[in-house]
Amino acid sequence: MYYIVDGEKIYININKKPLGMGTEGICYKENNQVYKIYYKSSIYEFGRNKRYDHQYLIGIPVKQIILPNALIYNEDYSYAGYRTDIVNGEKNVTKKQGISFLPSDKFIGNLRVLENDMSILADNYVLVADVRPINYFFDKEKELMQIIDPGRYRMERFYHGKDDKALKEKYNSLNQKQLEELITNLIYNDLIKYKPLNSKSKLQKLSDYIKNDKSSLSYSEYFKEVLTDYDDPNTYFKSLGKYIK
Numbered sequence: 001m002y003y004i005v006d007g008e009k010i011y012i013n014i015n016k017k018p019l020g021m022g023t024e025g026i027c028y029k030e031n032n033q034v035y036k037i038y039y040k041s042s043i044y045e046f047g048r049n050k051r052y053d054h055q056y057l058i059g060i061p062v063k064q065i066i067l068p069n070a071l072i073y074n075e076d077y078s079y080a081g082y083r084t085d086i087v088n089g090e091k092n093v094t095k096k097q098g099i100s101f102l103p104s105d106k107f108i109g110n111l112r113v114l115e116n117d118m119s120i121l122a123d124n125y126v127l128v129a130d131v132r133p134i135n136y137f138f139d140k141e142k143e144l145m146q147i148i149d150p151g152r153y154r155m156e157r158f159y160h161g162k163d164d165k166a167l168k169e170k171y172n173s174l175n176q177k178q179l180e181e182l183i184t185n186l187i188y189n190d191l192i193k194y195k196p197l198n199s200k201s202k203l204q205k206l207s208d209y210i211k212n213d214k215s216s217l218s219y220s221e222y223f224k225e226v227l228t229d230y231d232d233p234n235t236y237f238k239s240l241g242k243y244i245k
Contacts, residue, residue, distance in 0.1 A: 051079040056155040062117040089137030100190040100234040104227040111220035122172035125157035131178040196237040
């Protein structure tokens with residue numbers, strides 16, 4: 001089918017095997033870019049036309065959250081979806097582990113970038129959504145943790161005549177909470193995969209211990225403190241065995 005992207009007519013072979021598909025639409029790879037074509041029933045959700053949110057996201061200067069870089073229109077100029085840069089990494093959600101073997105500085109660096117990306121989105125009055133392992137890629141070669149599929153991110157800016165610091169802080173808190181839940185799940189998935197302790201019940205207790213020990217700190221702040229003497233998170237996780245009964 002032909003679509004209009006950045007004012008140009010392009011052809012996307014929708015009969016070939018897609019790059020991926022989900023509840024909102026189907027993704028195709030063309031010229032090293034990802035084209036997400038929405039089901040018509042998914043363009044409107046909760047009374048909103050997603051086109052306006054997707055348009056707003058273009059150009060927000062995040063680093064490891066992959067946002068739209070162009071909108072896609074049908075030939076009649078009705079909204080069809082958006083284009084993003086392609087992300088390398090494992091697609092299978094059961095095989096995305098490995099962050100616990102990153103060098104400690106690389107691991108903390110990834111966490112800092114993602115936390116900052118969430119703050120940048122909040123500063124632009126954007127609330128994130130669906131920040132889950134299924135929408136996360138780990139590029140082991142480049143040692144990058146990246147978040148994809150911003151299709152349900154929402155621009156929630158309300159005009160107050162001036163910059164609204166309180167609103168930004170509220171949105172940042174909500175965004176950081178979603179990121180924290182993602183990191184908690186990713187750590188648990190690594191624990192289950194690589195088993196630094198010898199039973200599933202102990203691994204669950206270990207996951208709970210890390211989350212409780214972190215307390216109100218962000219994950220980057222926490223791991224900056226505890227990884228000082230450890231080459232990587234996995235070595236640190238093993239050391240916690242003495243606290244898990």
